[in-house]
Amino acid sequence: MPTELNLLLLTAASIGFFHTLIGPDHYLPFIMMAKAGQWTYRKTLLVTFWCGIGHVAGSIILGFIGIAIGVALNRLEFIEALRGDIAVWILIAFGLVYMTWGLRKALRNQPHKHHHTHADGKLHTHEHTHHDAHAHAHEKKASVTPWMLFVIFVLGPCEPLIPLLMYPAAMHNTAGILAVSLVFGVATVGTMLGIVALAYAGLKPVRASFVEKYMHAIAGFTIMLCGLAIQFLGL
Numbered sequence: 137m138p139t140e141l142n143l144l145l146l147t148a149a150s151i152g153f154f155h156t157l158i159g160p161d162h163y164l165p166f167i168m169m170a171k172a173g174q175w176t177y178r179k180t181l182l183v184t185f186w187c188g189i190g191h192v193a194g195s196i197i198l199g200f201i202g203i204a205i206g207v208a209l210n211r212l213e214f215i216e217a218l219r220g221d222i223a224v225w226i227l228i229a230f231g232l233v234y235m236t237w238g239l240r241k242a243l244r245n246q247p248h249k250h251h252h253t254h255a256d257g258k259l260h261t262h263e264h265t266h267h268d269a270h271a272h273a274h275e276k277k278a279s280v281t282p283w284m285l286f287v288i289f290v291l292g293p294c295e296p297l298i299p300l301l302m303y304p305a306a307m308h309n310t311a312g313i314l315a316v317s318l319v320f321g322v323a324t325v326g327t328m329l330g331i332v333a334l335a336y337a338g339l340k341p342v343r344a345s346f347v348e349k350y351m352h353a354i355a356g357f358t359i360m361l362c363g364l365a366i367q368f369l370g371l
Contacts, residue, residue, distance in 0.1 A: 141312050144304055148316045151296045152323025156331075161227065161292070161362045162188075162324075163331040168355035169281055170332075171339055172238070183282045184332045188325035190290035192297075194219070196317045199302040203313070209299060216293040223291035224367050230284055231360025238352025294324065 156162045166187070170180040195216065202212040297320055305316040347354065 141305075141315070144312075144316055145319050148320040149323045152320040153327050155294070155296055156324050156327040159366075161366055162191075162328050163335070164362050165227075165285055165359050166328075166332045167335045167339070168358045169285070170336055172351040172355035173281065177333075177336055179282075180332060180336055181329060183285065184328055185325060187282075187286050187289040188328045189321075190286055191292055192294055192317075192321040192324050194290050194292075195294040195297045196302075196321070198293075199298045199317075200313070202298070203302065212298050216295060216298060219291055219293045220295065221367075223288055223293070224363050226291065227288050228360050228363035228367065230288065231356045231358070231363055233356070234281075235353050235356025235360060238350065238354070238356050242349045242353060294320070 163184070166180060166184045169175065169183075175183070198212065198215065202209075297317070302313060302316065305313040
């Protein structure tokens, strides 16, 4: 029995790692939003951590309830699939809305000229943008984004957890279920944090002034692509 549980724990760690690694939706949204919103390293990892906790906790709670009341595995899988569909369409919609907002912001911030005629008849011309005028709106948008990501990740299921880990663990005892869930959760969240941290460090010195004003739009487009890839390519 202990040997079987040890193998199950090793399987939980492996699946948690590879499930996260091959799923770009587990880290790309944080990487892109951090770059676009100029998040600090601390904020980026905190948002990633809590979204990861919410992501894993949703499936753990559902699995515990299902095991406790004896819900059939196929019914739990149906609920998880339904949650997944809802989450992915919210992810796509969020990416589309954010991309649209980002494009509008970038285009409205194009440098343009104003002509003024002084009292003495002289014509004065100056060029400027409206970056400062929209700074407050940007701050408000940035504060909403982490909560949107958290909601999406709470809804998004950890598909392998219930059928591959929690039901086999139920053959042991409650302690075994908790151990498997904990190992899977640590592997998943740890992998998310590791990838995001490495990407943040790698992208921080990158400066591309010609695309910086489009970073919000690029972030939204990338997030939308993640959702489309999950929905139609099964990533």
